Structure formats: structure tokens, C-alpha cells
Amino acid sequence: MKFLMIYPNTTGASRVPLGIVYLLTILRKQGHSVKLFDMTFYGVNVNNNYVDVRSKNLNFKGINLTPYGVIYKKSSFEEVKRDLIEDIEQFEPDLIGVTISEETSPTGFLLANVIKKKYPKTKIVFGGVFCIANPEGVISHPAVDIVCIAEGEVALPKLLQKLENGENITDIQGLWIKKNDKTIVKNIVAPLISLDELPFLDLSFIDDRHFYATIAGHVYRMTYFGTQRGCPRRCAYCSNQIFLNVYKKNVKGYIGRKMSIPRVIDNLVHLKKNYDMNFFQIIDDDFMLRSLNDIKQFSRLYKEKVSLPFWIQAEANNVTEEKVSLLKDAGLIAVAMGIETGNEYVRKKVFNRNTTKEESIHAFRIMHKYGIRTSGNVIIGVPHEGRKEIFDTINLVRKCQPKSLGVNVYVPYFGTKLREYCIEKGYMSKGYIHDGRTPPLKLVLNMPQISAEEIDGFVRTFPLYADLPKKYWQTIKQCEVLTEESEKIFDSLEKIYWELAEAKGMNYDVPGFDYDAFFLKRQKELEDRESKKTVSSPS
Ligand code: B12
Numbered sequence: 429m430k431f432l433m434i435y436p437n438t439t440g441a442s443r444v445p446l447g448i449v450y451l452l453t454i455l456r457k458q459g460h461s462v463k464l465f466d467m468t469f470y471g472v473n474v475n476n477n478y479v480d481v482r483s484k485n486l487n488f489k490g491i492n493l494t495p496y497g498v499i500y501k502k503s504s505f506e507e508v509k510r511d512l513i514e515d516i517e518q519f520e521p522d523l524i525g526v527t528i529s530e531e532t533s534p535t536g537f538l539l540a541n542v543i544k545k546k547y548p549k550t551k552i553v554f555g556g557v558f559c560i561a562n563p564e565g566v567i568s569h570p571a572v573d574i575v576c577i578a579e580g581e582v583a584l585p586k587l588l589q590k591l592e593n594g595e596n597i598t599d600i601q602g603l604w605i606k607k608n609d610k611t612i613v614k615n616i617v618a619p620l621i622s623l624d625e626l627p628f629l630d631l632s633f634i635d636d637r638h639f640y641a642t643i644a645g646h647v648y649r650m651t652y653f654g655t656q657r658g659c660p661r662r663c664a665y666c667s668n669q670i671f672l673n674v675y676k677k678n679v680k681g682y683i684g685r686k687m688s689i690p691r692v693i694d695n696l697v698h699l700k701k702n703y704d705m706n707f708f709q710i711i712d713d714d715f716m717l718r719s720l721n722d723i724k725q726f727s728r729l730y731k732e733k734v735s736l737p738f739w740i741q742a743e744a745n746n747v748t749e750e751k752v753s754l755l756k757d758a759g760l761i762a763v764a765m766g767i768e769t770g771n772e773y774v775r776k777k778v779f780n781r782n783t784t785k786e787e788s789i790h791a792f793r794i795m796h797k798y799g800i801r802t803s804g805n806v807i808i809g810v811p812h813e814g815r816k817e818i819f820d821t822i823n824l825v826r827k828c829q830p831k832s833l834g835v836n837v838y839v840p841y842f843g844t845k846l847r848e849y850c851i852e853k854g855y856m857s858k859g860y861i862h863d864g865r866t867p868p869l870k871l872v873l874n875m876p877q878i879s880a881e882e883i884d885g886f887v888r889t890f891p892l893y894a895d896l897p898k899k900y901w902q903t904i905k906q907c908e909v910l911t912e913e914s915e916k917i918f919d920s921l922e923k924i925y926w927e928l929a930e931a932k933g934m935n936y937d938v939p940g941f942d943y944d945a946f947f948l949k950r951q952k953e954l955e956d957r958e959s960k961k962t963v964s965s966p967s
């Protein structure tokens with residue numbers, strides 16, 4: 429069978445979309461012909477690209493990736509549609525898949541409409557986190573025939589196999605199917621697979637611009653890799669609860685699984701060897717959920733067999749000095765940790781988070797002691813949070829001292845408890861869907877205690893409040909409101925901000941890594957590719 433997967437990524441966020449790569453890898457291994465239509469580098473949303481917006485708001489210092497070949501085309505949506513239709517004409521898929529998060533769902537539906545109009549008989553299957561959060565909403569869309577309500581590694585191959593054999597598809601676990609009479613068959617989720625059964629990733633589907641990114645002030649060639657699925661916590665704003673709920677509700681099971689450490693290492697060796705990676709980002713929600721024994725084994729084998737710098741995400745309340753020292757020894761250079769809020773009421777009652785302020789401060793201290801480069805994330809623009817509560821968060825960040833800071837404005841994602849609360853309180857409409865084509869970092873909620881303009885002001889100034897000495901606070905306050913005068917003040921504060929950042933060590937060099945050689949090698953690759961294109965192009 430021929431299967432086309434569409435990735436309607438409008439956010440400009442690069443990196444490897446692991447979920448669909450697993451699906452494509454499995455289908456290819458089973459003998460199907462597969463193709464990926466990836467919107468990422470069309471740059472249709474180039475003015476609202478969240479990477480640029482964050483860099484402008486001092487969340488990190490943007491490095492120009494153009495010399496590494498990372499160029500966005502700045503295309504119109506019409507061009508995307510034209511190319512998609514061209515691909516369909518040439519490839520003639522038997523089935524089309526679309527992967528969606530909430531932010532990419534409006535574009536996913538638009539493309540599905542385009543396809544259905546031209547090829548009404550071609551079946552379209554949707555999957556991804558928004559389908560797990562809102563299966564009713566997705567299946568009710570006229571262009572959608574099938575929805576994958578959970579992980580897809582069992583359900584999608586089964587669907588293709590049954591279509592190939594001309595068999596009934598309405599009983600496939602993990603799928604909701606719209607029948608010809610428009611009634612919907614709602615199957616329960618498919619059994620969970622062990623992560624050790626997953627094949628090695630086939631990254632040949634992936635545009636290699638996804639591999640170049642900046643970590644701690646340097647560019648590397650990297651990929652994400654997940655060693656665990658699921659997080660046992662239920663933070664009220666996070667989509668993790670929908671993953672927990674779907675398995676609890678459907679099969680009374682728990683989604684949390686870990687890949688065995690030897691298998692993790694084999695995977696990473698495969699990626700290093702076959703795709704020439706020189707960095708890894710381990711995308712587990714909390715790598716520190718691993719036991720001390722796991723981390724001992726990982727660190728020993730990683731150092732011996734992989735031996736590349738790497739990055740992890742961690743939750744502060746699982747961070748221990750022993751784990752950090754082992755990981756440092758293995759090559760850990762950077763970590764991202766959620767700080768989220770410094771206000772106790774918001775932490776417990778609004779966010780349902782267990783990690784305390786003290787645990788956050790302690791975890792950052794340990795990371796810094798071992799020379800690990802930290803980034804911290806906070807969320808502002810939430811119920812029960814006014815200026816005072818935002819300053820509680822600023823004060824906690826001042827104590828944690830992350831080397832870089834991600835300031836996020838709360839987005840009420842479908843299927844989360846906090847969204848339900850916001851609807852109940854009348855802060856937002858029931859049907860709201862967060863469209864990734866709208867400008868990022870804008871307040872969605874309409875709340876009595878803080879306005880959208882005030883949140884804009886904090887998005888602009890939060891890193892300044894968090895990093896500069898308190899004597900600057902009065903001056904920073906003037907920058908909360910955007911005027912010609914305040915822009916000038918902002919520019920001068922920005923200079924001080926980056927000087928201080930430089931002084932406290934924003935950038936981490938990996939000892940022994942030859943950055944110049946890496947850059948030249950990439951240049952050569954790009955030149956070779958260009959000359960091949962020129963040679964093979966018709967005269
Ligand atoms: C890595 C990651 C990214 C990467 C890659 C994204 C991607 N599409 O894979 C990047 C950096 C690009 C990214 C960007 C963003 N992300 Co992100 N990201 C993650 C993270 C940490 C892991 C994703 C992952 O690899 N999961 C493991 C794989 C196996 O699962 P999966 O992707 O869901 O895929 C499985 C199923 O969904 C299904 N499936 C998926 N697609 C399809 C398609 C078909 C046809 C079928 C049948 C099945 C199917 O099968 C897959 C295999 O089992 C998750 C958190 C998490 N734990 O999931 C957040 C998460 C997905 N991201 C989130 C957000 C908010 C964003 C951004 C909006 C951030 C921003 N402000 O810009 C952007 C959106 C960009 C986008 N393209 O959607 C939210 C999504 C919220 C929501 N309800 O939509 C999550 C859930 C974080 C959270 N805890 O709230 N992200």
C-alpha cells in the first residue's frame with residue numbers, strides 16, 4: 429500500500445517529530461511505500477515564528493542557522509496546497525494520514541478539506557495529541573474518516589494491512605471509524621507495546637534541516653530520542669493527563685513505560701553511526717524518573733559506546749546529586765526544568781504541582797555545581813495570578829538562576845483540568861482551539877485580575893526582572909508599556925542583560941569538540957548538494 433503522512437507544522441519549530449517517524453519506519457519495514465509531506469520549512473507563519481519571538485523577548489540568544497542550511501521558504505499557503513496536490517498526483521497514495529497537535533489542527537483540517545475536494549474517495553486518518561484530547565471534535569470534521577485515539581504503532585499498520593486485504597476495518601483497536609452512513613464506531617485503545625519492540629528510527633524521511641539546532645550557544649547536528657513514555661504526574665495545565673486518562677478509561681492501564689537501558693544505547697549508537705549525529709536531546713518528560721540503578725547503567729554504557737554531549741528534561745523533585753554526577757560524567761551538558769510558578773496558591777490549587785520552591789532551588793544548585801547548563805520554564809497568565817503572584821515567580825527564578833529562561837503564556841489546551849476550570853469561570857469560550865498561526869505568547873484568557881496588555885508587558889520584561897539587579901526594577905517597569913521612549917530604554921537594558929548573561933556563562937563549550945571543523949564539514953556538504961542539483965537540473 430502507499431501511505432502519505434502530512435505534518436502541518438506551522439509553528440516554525442524544527443526537530444524530529446518522533447511519533448510519526450516511528451509510524452513511517454514500521455510501515456516501511458512491513459513493505460508499504462511511505463512518504464512524508466512536511467510543512468515546517470515552508471515558513472508560512474514566518475512573522476509569528478515562536479523561535480524568533482522568543483529570541484526577541486530575551487528567552488535565548490538566537491544563532492543564525494542559515495550557514496547550516498536551515499532556511500525557511502516564506503511561502504504562501506497556496507504554494508503549500510499546490511505542492512501537496514503535486515505530491516498526491518505523483519505518489520497516488522491509498523491512504524493519507526495527518527498528524528496534529530492542537531496548534532497545528534486548523535491547518536491540518538484545511539489541508540484535509542483541499543484533499544477531500546479533489547479526491548473524495550481517498551480515506552484520511554488523523555492522529556496525534558489533539559486526536560487523543562478531542563476525538564469527538566476531530567471525527568466530526570467532514571474531511572476526517574478515521575481518528576487514532578492513542579499511540580499508533582499497532583493501529584495504523586493494522587489499518588493498512590486490512591485495507592490491503594479488502595477486510596472490514598471497523599473493529600481496529602485504537603481507531604474511531606466514520607462509516608458510509610456517517611455513524612461512528614468507537615473502538616477502545618490498542619494494547620500498549622513495549623518500548624523495546626520499537627524499531628530503530630529511520631530518519632531518511634526527515635529533511636535534514638530538522639537536525640541543526642542550538643544548545644548552550646553552539647550549533648550541533650542532533651535528534652530527539654525518547655527513552656520513556658508517560659509521566660505519572662497530573663499538572664492541571666499539561667496534556668500528559670489526557671495520555672493517562674485514555675488508557676485508564678479504555679483499558680484501566682497506565683501508559684508509563686521505560687525502554688531498557690541496553691536498548692536505549694543500541695538506538696543511540698544506531699543514530700550516531702547512520703546519521704552522523706554529534707549531540708542527543710533526550711525528550712522524556714522527566715529523565716530523572718529513572719532509578720539510580722538505571723542511571724548508573726546508562727552512564728556507564730553511554731560513555732563507553734555513544735560518547736556524545738547530550739541534553740535532558742527533568743523535574744526538580746527527582747533530581748539528586750548522585751544522579752547528576754553520573755550523568756555529567758557520561759556527557760550531560762544541559763538540562764531543561766520547569767519552574768512554572770513561585771506562588772504557593774497557584775502551584776498547589778491552580779497547577780496541581782507537587783514540586784516545591786525549595787526543591788526547584790536545590791535542583792538548579794546541584795546542576796550548577798556540576799557545570800550543567802540550565803534552562804528554566806515559567807508560565808504566566810493563569811487564573812488567580814496578578815502582578816504580585818508574577819513577582820513571586822520572578823523572585824523564585826532569581827533564586828534558581830537558570831542560564832536561560834522560557835517565559836510562556838498559559839494556553840488552555842483541550843482535555844486539561846485547568847481549561848475546564850477556565851471555561852467554568854467564564855474566562856474563555858467552550859469551543860476555543862489554539863491556532864498556532866496566531867501570534868505566540870499572547871494571553872488567551874479574559875480574567876478580572878490582569879489584562880492582556882499587562883501580560884504583554886511581562887513577556888517583554890520578565891527576563892530583565894529576573895536577571896538584572898533590583899536597582900533596575902523601576903526602569904524595567906517603564907518598558908512594560910511599549911512607547912518610543914521605552915524601546916530605547918529596553919535596548920540599553922538588553923545590552924546589560926546580555927553582558928551579564930555572558931559573564932555568568934551562557935555558553936558551554938564541549939571539551940574536545942571541534943566546532944570549526946564541524947562548520948566546515950557542513951559547508952562542504954551543502955556545496956556538494958548544490959553542485960549536484962545544478963548538474964542534474966535539465967538545461
Ligand atoms: C518532542 C515534542 C515537540 C517537538 C516535536 C513535535 C512532534 N510533532 O512530534 C517540537 C519541538 C517540534 C514540538 C513543538 C511544539 N510542541 Co511539543 N512536544 C513534544 C513532546 C515533548 C514529545 C512528543 C513525542 O515525541 N511524543 C512521543 C510520540 C511517540 O508520541 P506522539 O507524537 O503523540 O505520536 C504518537 C500518537 O500521537 C500517534 N500519532 C501521531 N500522529 C499520528 C498520525 C496518524 C495518522 C496516526 C494514525 C497516529 C498518529 O502515534 C504516535 C506514535 O505512537 C510532547 C510531550 C509528550 N510527552 O508527548 C510535547 C507536546 C506534544 N508539545 C506540545 C506543544 C504545546 C508544542 C508547541 C505548540 C510548542 C510551541 N509553543 O510552539 C509546538 C507545536 C508544534 C507542532 N508541530 O505541533 C504539547 C501539545 C499540546 C496539545 N494538546 O496540542 C505537548 C503534549 C506538551 C505538553 N505536555 O503539553 N514539540
Ligand code: SF4
Pocket residue numbers: 659660661662663666667668669713714743766
Ligand atoms: S511533570 Fe511535566 S510532563 Fe509531568 S504532568 Fe507535570 S508538566 Fe506534564
